[in-house]
Amino acid sequence: MASRRAINPSRRVSDSGSIPLVSSLNQKSRNSPLLAVGLVVLGAFFLIGYSLGGSGGFAGNKEAINIVQGVSCTSDVLQAIPILKKAYNDGMRKVLYVGPDSCAVVSKLLKEEDTEAWGVEPYDLEDADNSCKSLVRRGFVRVSDIKFPLPYRPNSFSLVVVSDSLDYLSPKYLNKTLPDLSRVSTDGLVIFAGYPGHQRVKVSELAKFGRPAKLRSSSWWRRYFLQNGLEENETVVKKYEQASSKSSYKPRCQNFHVNS
Ligand SMILES: *[C@@H]1O[C@H](CO)[C@@H](O)[C@H](O)[C@H]1NC(C)=O
Numbered sequence: 252m253a254s255r256r257a258i259n260p261s262r263r264v265s266d267s268g269s270i271p272l273v274s275s276l277n278q279k280s281r282n283s284p285l286l287a288v289g290l291v292v293l294g295a296f297f298l299i300g301y302s303l304g305g306s307g308g309f310a311g312n313k314e315a316i317n318i319v320q321g322v323s324c325t326s327d328v329l330q331a332i333p334i335l336k337k338a339y340n341d342g343m344r345k346v347l348y349v350g351p352d353s354c355a356v357v358s359k360l361l362k363e364e365d366t367e368a369w370g371v372e373p374y375d376l377e378d379a380d381n382s383c384k385s386l387v388r389r390g391f392v393r394v395s396d397i398k399f400p401l402p403y404r405p406n407s408f409s410l411v412v413v414s415d416s417l418d419y420l421s422p423k424y425l426n427k428t429l430p431d432l433s434r435v436s437t438d439g440l441v442i443f444a445g446y447p448g449h450q451r452v453k454v455s456e457l458a459k460f461g462r463p464a465k466l467r468s469s470s471w472w473r474r475y476f477l478q479n480g481l482e483e484n485e486t487v488v489k490k491y492e493q494a495s496s497k498s499s500y501k502p503r504c505q506n507f508h509v510n511s
C-alpha cells in the first residue's frame with residue numbers, strides 16, 4: 252500500500268507527459284477543451300450505460316425463458332420429435348434420450364404411438380416432480396455419468412438422441428462416450444449441440460455440469476466424426492431437413508445424424 256502511494260505521483264507526471272498536445276497548451280485554454288472532452292466522455296458513459304442497461308434487461312428476459320424451457324437444447328428436442336419420426340420412421344420404435352430434462356423428453360416420447368422410450372440424466376435430477384420420480388422408480392429414467400459405459404447391452408435401442416451433454420466432454424471423454432452411444436443403438440445417433448457463442452447456461456448452473464460448455468462449430472464436429480470413423484447419414488439428413496422446413500421448426504442448436 253505504502254509503496255503504491257509512493258509510486259503514484261511519478262506515474263501521474265509521466266502520464267501527463269505522454270499527452271504532449273495537452274501539456275503544450277497554456278493553462279487557460281487547456282481547461283475548456285478538457286472540460287469539453289470530459290463532458291463528451293460523460294455523455295458517452297451515459298449512452299453506453301443506457302444501451303448496456305437495455306441489453307442487460309433483454310438478457311435477463313432470455314434467461315427467464317431459459318429457466319422455463321430448460322437451460323439447454325431441450326426445447327429443440329421436444330419440437331423435433333415429429334420431425335425425427337418422419338426422418339427415421341421405424342428407427343423411433345425404441346429411443347434412448349441422453350441429456351438434461353430427460354423426464355420431460357421421455358414422457359413426450361412415450362405419448363407417441365409405436366415409440367418406447369428411456370432416458371439417461373447425466374446430471375443430478377433436481378426438483379424432480381412426482382411424474383418424474385415415477386419414471387425413475389419404474390426404470391424409464393436413470394441418472395448416470397456418461398463418462399462411463401452406459402448400463403445397457405449392445406443394440407438395446409433403435410435410436411439414441413443425445414442433447415447438450417457432449418458439449419461438456421473433452422475430446423478424451425468424447426472418444427469413449429460417442430462409441431458407447433453407437434454401441435447401444437442400431438439405427439443411428441442424433442446429436443443436439445450448442446452453437447459456439449451461445450452460452451446458454453447461467454454461471455450458477457456451472458457447478459452442476461462440472462465445467463463450462465465447450466461449444467464447438469459444425470466444422471469441428473464434422474472433423475471429429477471423420478477422425479473417429481463416424482459417418483453422417485445423408486439420407487436421414489435430407490429427410491430431416493425437408494421435414495424441418497415443412498413444419499415451423501426453428502432450431503436453436505445444431506443437429507447431427509450419425510450412423511450407429
Ligand atoms: C480421439 O480419437 C482420435 C481418433 O482415434 C485420436 O486421433 C485422438 O488423438 C483422440 N483424442 C484424445 C484426446 O484421446
Ligand SMILES: *[C@@H]1O[C@H](CO)[C@@H](O)[C@H](O)[C@H]1NC(C)=O
Pocket residue numbers: 338339342438439484486487510511
Ligand atoms: C441411415 O438411416 C436410416 C434410418 O435409420 C437407415 O435405414 C439406413 O440404413 C442408414 N444408412 C446407413 C448408411 O447406415
